[in-house]
Every structure is written in structure tokens, then in C-alpha cells.
Amino acid sequence: MTKKYARASRPSIEDINVSIDKGEFVFFIGPTGAGKSTIIKLLLREETPDKGKIWVNDKEVVGMRSWRVPAFRRSLGCVFQDFRLLPTRTAAENVAFALEVIGKSKAVARRVVPEVLELVGLGGKEHRYPHELSGGEQQRVAIARAFVNRPLVLLADEPTGNLDPDTSVEIMRLLDRINRTGTTIVMVTHDSNIVNQMRRRVIEMEGGHVVRDQSRGVYG
Amino acid sequence: MRAKYVLSEVLVGLWRNVTMTIAMIVTMAVSLAMLGASLLLYFQVSDMEEYYYTKLEVSIFFDKDAAQPAIDAIRVEIENDPLIAGFEFETQEKAYERFREMFKEAPDLVNAAQPESLPASFRVKPVDPDNSQVLIEKYKGKEGVANVVDQRKVLEKIFEIFGGMQKLALVIAIVQGLAALLLVANTIQVAAFSKRREVAIMKLVGASNWFVQAPFVLEAVFAGVIGAIMAYLTLIGVKIFIIDGTFKSLFQSTVLTPIPWSNVHLMFPILAGIAGVVSAVTGWITLRFQIKV
Numbered sequence: 001m002t003k004k005y006a007r008a009s010r011p012s013i014e015d016i017n018v019s020i021d022k023g024e025f026v027f028f029i030g031p032t033g034a035g036k037s038t039i040i041k042l043l044l045r046e047e048t049p050d051k052g053k054i055w056v057n058d059k060e061v062v063g064m065r066s067w068r069v070p071a072f073r074r075s076l077g078c079v080f081q082d083f084r085l086l087p088t089r090t091a092a093e094n095v096a097f098a099l100e101v102i103g104k105s106k107a108v109a110r111r112v113v114p115e116v117l118e119l120v121g122l123g124g125k126e127h128r129y130p131h132e133l134s135g136g137e138q139q140r141v142a143i144a145r146a147f148v149n150r151p152l153v154l155l156a157d158e159p160t161g162n163l164d165p166d167t168s169v170e171i172m173r174l175l176d177r178i179n180r181t182g183t184t185i186v187m188v189t190h191d192s193n194i195v196n197q198m199r200r201r202v203i204e205m206e207g208g209h210v211v212r213d214q215s216r217g218v219y220g
Numbered sequence: 221m222r223a224k225y226v227l228s229e230v231l232v233g234l235w236r237n238v239t240m241t242i243a244m245i246v247t248m249a250v251s252l253a254m255l256g257a258s259l260l261l262y263f264q265v266s267d268m269e270e271y272y273y274t275k276l277e278v279s280i281f282f283d284k285d286a287a288q289p290a291i292d293a294i295r296v297e298i299e300n301d302p303l304i305a306g307f308e309f310e311t312q313e314k315a316y317e318r319f320r321e322m323f324k325e326a327p328d329l330v331n332a333a334q335p336e337s338l339p340a341s342f343r344v345k346p347v348d349p350d351n352s353q354v355l356i357e358k359y360k361g362k363e364g365v366a367n368v369v370d371q372r373k374v375l376e377k378i379f380e381i382f383g384g385m386q387k388l389a390l391v392i393a394i395v396q397g398l399a400a401l402l403l404v405a406n407t408i409q410v411a412a413f414s415k416r417r418e419v420a421i422m423k424l425v426g427a428s429n430w431f432v433q434a435p436f437v438l439e440a441v442f443a444g445v446i447g448a449i450m451a452y453l454t455l456i457g458v459k460i461f462i463i464d465g466t467f468k469s470l471f472q473s474t475v476l477t478p479i480p481w482s483n484v485h486l487m488f489p490i491l492a493g494i495a496g497v498v499s500a501v502t503g504w505i506t507l508r509f510q511i512k513v
Binding site: 044066067069070071072076078084086087097098100101102103145149 | 422424431
């Protein structure tokens with residue numbers, strides 16, 4: 001898998017050229033405003049660059065027709081700092097929702113949802129509502145929802161930003177496990193402890209430019 | 221599963237905003253009823269035109285004491301007139317009979333009239349109804365002739381009234397229709413806002429655009445069709461209670477052709493179709509602004 005930003009010149013990102021291989025675990029780090037979150041938006045095709053091209057899963061995203069975008073997004077999973085769960089649905093229903101709205105049958109949801117909740121360590125809490133779960137557990141639900149379609153790439157925008165250090169470590173273990181199944185993980189963070197512990201590829205950004213691209217890197 | 225999901229979303233959506241939904245449906249029903257009335261009047265006028273223009277006559281009325289030779293002279297002239305396709309002579313007695321029949325519900329009027337007080341007349345059928353003015357000019361001043369009346373003139377007055385009513389109904393339909401469309405747009409905006417979390421997640425996980433938009437659009441279509449049903453019932457009510465009720469005698473007289481049930485029933489598919497399509501398009505356009513891909 002290759003992604004190339006040949007000169008996406010939004011003010012927040014400029015002249016970036018990065019390629020990430022299938023199955024990699026990559027951190028995007030850098031100070032606020034460095035353009036890290038823009039990268040997630042570009043990869044999701046929520047935004048398009050003014051110049052340049054982006055390939056995700058061998059598909060060119062920038063020139064993609066808008067009616068092809070939904071199908072493209074099914075090959076991605078995404079988690080955010082604020083979890084983005086539906087408060088009126090239980091953990092299992094939140095995960096099932098992601099299946100139902102892309103046309104999967106109830107039978108599929110009944111089979112797959114408990115599996116994936118078990119995988120993220122929420123066995124037995126399927127019927128809790130988000131407000132009955134801790135922050136870490138809510139993020140697990142969000143990860144389960146992102147992973148339930150077995151995406152090729154998982155995008156994570158500061159997934160530990162709202163969590164305490166211990167919980168963050170647990171979430172990272174979970175992401176690492178998912179990475180070992182072959183899923184590429186692109187994670188935006190400014191949590192130095194996590195980056196230092198994981199020792200994965202680190203791409204540091206500043207002012208919209210890549211200032212460091214290091215495999216098995218640390219934060220600082 | 222999908223159909224059930226979409227249907228339950230539609231009903232929940234309409235119920236969530238029930239006062240707005242009622243306002244939307246009532247406004248739509250008024251608009252559609254007016255549109256239906258306008259269409260019925262339009263059909264009515266063209267029915268009547270067709271009915272009457274094929275048997276339009278010019279009546280040549282004689283003075284009550286017109287002499288037989290004068291009448292005979294005109295008869296000869298009519299027989300040889302190339303502009304006249306056919307004619308019929310109505311004696312004073314025949315005119316009296318017709319008068320009695322026409323006003324049988326007003327016996328005082330009938331009793332007051334005598335055969336001698338009614339004029340004899342020729343009922344003349346022009347070859348071309350558009351040429352009737354020439355005939356009027358030609359026979360107006362002749363000896364013994366009191367007046368020449370073109371039925372068309374009388375009918376045109378009625379058509380004018382009908383046309384005016386039709387236009388008025390159409391204007392109300394358009395104004396109410398615009399109000400209904402704004403309410404549809406507003407309802408959909410509210411619905412999209414109250415479901416913004418769901419919509420955001422749907423788009424994130426790759427739900428197809430129609431799947432995201434269908435419940436909203438169907439909400440509008442559903443309301444439109446209910447509005448059409450209410451408008452249709454209103455038209456049926458007007459037909460039963462007003463046209464066949466209060467104004468029964470007017471519509472059964474020779475002046476107005478009756479409004480047939482088939483025309484009233486025809487309004488339902490027309491109104492439902494228009495309401496459905498217009499609501500769907502409005503809803504869809506609103507969503508284009510509301511939900512970006």
C-alpha cells in the first residue's frame with residue numbers, strides 16, 4: 001500500500017510525500033497545528049488536497065467520484081479522541097449499527113458483534129450503554145465498531161487523548177493486537193509516553209512539513 | 221430488514237417533530253385540495269365547452285305580436301342562408317311549455333305567465349359557431365325581430381366565472397404550496413440536525429448516500445402522500461355535500477354539466493404523484509445543503 005502526498009498545499013500541510021506499507025504501525029506526532037489531524041481527514045476523503053495525490057489501498061482518493069466514497073470508506077476504520085458513540089444505543093447496538101447501515105443482515109450482526117466485542121475485551125458488557133462504561137471501555141467499543149468490518153487500515157486520531165495513562169496503555173495493547181492481524185494502523189498522537197513505549201515508525205510534523213521519519217522511533 | 225429500518229426511521233422522525241409534521245401535512249393538504257379544485261374546474265370548463273359548442277345556437281326572438289308574414293319571410297331567408305346549418309322554430313306555445321318545465325319549482329311564476337307573453341323564436345345553428353356575430357348583425361334589424369341572442373355570450377360569462385375561480389384556486393394552491401415546501405425543508409433540517417450523530421457515523425463507516433438520505437426523503441414523501449389523501453377526501457366531501465348537495469339544482473339544470481366522479485377520483489393519483497415527487501425533490505435538495513459527503 002502506498003500513500004503519497006505530493007505537495008498537498010493546504011496551509012496546514014505542505015509538500016508532504018509519505019508512503020506507508022501494508023501492515024505498518026505509524027505514529028504521526030508533532031505540536032498542535034502541525035497538520036496531523038488533517039492527514040486523517042485527507043485519508044478519509046473528508047477533505048481533498050489542493051495539489052497532489054493520495055493512494056489508499058491502491059485507490060487514488062483525490063480524484064474519486066463522490067458516489068464511490070462510501071464503498072471506499074468501508075475499507076477503513078476510524079477512532080477518535082471523543083469516541084463518537086451513539087448514547088441511545090448499547091455497546092453491541094453501536095457496533096451493529098455500523099454493520100446495519102452498510103446493508104449487512106441482522107444475522108451477520110448477531111454473529112460478528114459478540115466476537116469483536118470479545119476481541120476488544122468487552123465480553124459481558126455488550127448491553128451497557130455508553131454512559132455506563134468507563135472512558136477506556138467506550139474507546140474499546142469505538143475500536144470494535146471500527147474493526148468490525150475488518151478494515152485494511154485503521155485510522156486513529158488521538159485515541160488516548162481523553163484517557164488516563166494506564167487505560168491508554170491498555171488501548172495501545174489492543175491496537176497492537178489489531179495491527180498483528182495485518183491491519184495497517186495510522187495513529188495521530190502527542191502522547192510521548194506511548195510513542196516511546198511502542199517503538200514503532202514515527203513521522204514527526206511541524207508547520208505542515210515532515211521534519212522526521214524514523215522507524216522504531218521515539219517521541220523526542 | 222432495510223425496509224423495516226427505513227420505515228421505522230421515517231415514523232420516528234415524523235413523530236419526533238409532531239407539531240411541525242401536522243403543520244406540514246395540513247398546509248400541504250390545503251394546497252393540494254386547491255390544486256385539485258383548480259384542475260376539476262379546468263376539466264369542467266373544457267367539458268362544458270365541448271358539450272355546448274357542438275350545439276351552440278343563435279336565438280332569433282320575435283316581437284310578441286309579430287305578424288306571420290314577417291316570420292315567414294325570415295324563415296325563407298334562413299333556409300337560403302349558407303351560414304346556417306339548421307334551424308328549428310319555437311312557437312309561443314312551445315316556448316311556454318319549456319318555460320313551465322324550466323321553472324316547475326316556482327309555480328307562481330308559471331301561473332303568472334301566459335303563452336302570449338313569451339316570444340316565438342328561431343333556434344338557428346350556425347355552420348361555424350365562431351361566425352355567430354355575423355348572423356346577429358344580419359338578423360337584428362329585420363322586421364318583427366325583437367332580439368338576436370348568441371348562447372355563446374351567455375356561456376362565456378359562465379366560463380369567465382369558472383376561469384376566475386380556477387385561477388384563484390391555482391394562486392392559493394401555489395402560495396400554500398410554497399409554504400408547504402418551506403415546512404418540508406424545515407422539517408428535514410430539524411430531522412437531520414437531531415440525527416447528526418447517526419449521520420456522521422453512517423458516513424464514517426461508509427453507508428451509501430441513499431441509505432443516509434432515504435429516511436429523510438421518505439419522511440417528506442410520506443407527509444406529502446398523507447396530505448394528498450386529505451386533499452382527496454376534501455374534494456370528495458365537496459362533491460357530496462356542496463356540489464351534489466347545496467348546489468344540486470344548479471348542476472342538474474341545463475346550464476352546468478355535472479362534475480363526474482371519475483374526475484374526482486382521478487385527482488388522487490395526480491395529487492399524490494405531484495405531492496410525492498415535489499416533496500422528495502425538496503427533501504433531497506435540502507439534504508444536499510445539510511449533509512455533505
